[in-house]
Amino acid sequence: MTEPREEARLRFSEDRHVFVQLAQEIAQRIRVLSIDARLDCTVTHRAKDVGSFVKKAVIRGLTDPWNEIYDKAGVRIVVRHSGDLATAETLIRENFQVLWSSLDESPKEDDEDRLRYPRIHFQIKLYQPTNPDPTQPHKGYDCEVQLRTAASDLWASMSHKLLYKPSSGLPKDVRRSLYGLLALVEVYDREVQRAMDIIGESSDHFLNTVIDQCERIYYTFCTNAYNSELTRESVAVVLSTMNVDQQARYPEMLEEFAKRERYRLSEIYDRYGSTSEAYKNGLFVLLGQPESIAIFERLTGHSMLLEHAWQARLPEGLLEELQRVA
The missing domain is CATH 3.30.460.10 (Beta Polymerase, domain 2)
Structure with missing residues (x-):
């Protein structure tokens, strides 16, 4: 046997x-x-x-x-x-x-x-x-x-090799020092949470919330870094096309839009996004930006409002490129 x-x-x-x-x-x-x-x-x-x-x-x-x-x-x-x-x-x-x-x-x-x-x-x-x-x-x-x-993951990744492997044979004082780093993990997590609570009370918290939602959705299609200043300006323009009630619901609206249009969005980013030759040649700049998710949402049923708001604050050519592929 x-x-x-x-x-x-x-x-x-x-x-x-x-x-x-x-x-x-x-x-x-x-x-x-x-x-x-x-x-x-x-x-x-x-x-x-x-x-x-x-x-x-x-x-x-x-x-x-x-x-x-x-x-x-x-x-x-x-x-x-x-x-x-x-x-x-x-x-x-x-x-x-x-x-x-x-x-x-x-x-x-x-x-x-x-x-x-x-x-x-x-x-x-x-x-x-x-x-x-x-x-x-x-x-x-x-x-x-x-x-x-994030903090506990950093500590755990280190400890997995140094503390929990019998072949490591670390002296007790070294092991104690490594365990002592857990105090920093606790402090780090507590202070980050405190900072997040303060951020939640800031005047531009809602803008940040919408940007975070755009980013989360965008990174299911693309992997590139982006221009955060352009993102903030673009999302502010998008939000200016809505009333207060619509703005409050906008993160959920983006979720629904992404679910409904996932196949179409995937095709657009695959064909014209940051890994495409067109993008590398300087075209479709906004397809390398997470706010493109919100822009596509607005172009679906609210294009005239977006065009009017965009013309006053940002180059029209950026928006026109997305209109061509939307």
Whole structure:
């Protein structure tokens, strides 16, 4: 009879591509869902390599590695600060089947004198129809999702190699120093959250909110950097075409527009966007800008209002280029 560890190694070697597919699909779904949730995050994914799978089984002395190793497929969500953790958690719980979770994002009442790495993990599955599709076996497996702030992700990436690898053999004083960095993680997250609260009370907060929404949607089509000053000016022009009630709803309107027109927008950015020859030759400048999402939305049913507002503040040629491809 094949030893359980060897049996698990052979099975994972054969099925690893299924976990690659699972991690890819879950990560992409989270990226799209984050737009609706207005969640600024980075989503990465991976399937565990066979060597790491076996090493984990050996180091931990697992007797049933296939069922005891939960991170064969893994997705990581990194949010800007601790204030976004609750939004990310809601996104996971409302859109996936959560098998179990480990939420350890804040110290317990009697742990105020201890430094700890905040762990927030979910074990999830994709929701399946009553009759599963046999051509999509990845949907029958589960995936680990890790949720971190940017600061805790930086610390965890370091500690994974230096603190949790038995081969590192660090002296106790060095290990203690590395754990001491957790205090900076806590301070960083707290101060960023405080800054975000202040920003939320600023006079141009709504302009920033719309820009953030444009950026989130734009980065599902493109990957280039952009001119932020032009973005602020352009979005201000777009907002001037609406009344107060419309402005308040505009982030949601952009979400709805992007969902409805995703195929058409994808074609436009693929053909004329920042990776195209036309763009590299100086044409379609606004297709290299996130505000192009809002401009396309206005050109669909509100073009005359936009043209009038645009002429008073920005070069007409920029808008005319988008009108030609809209």
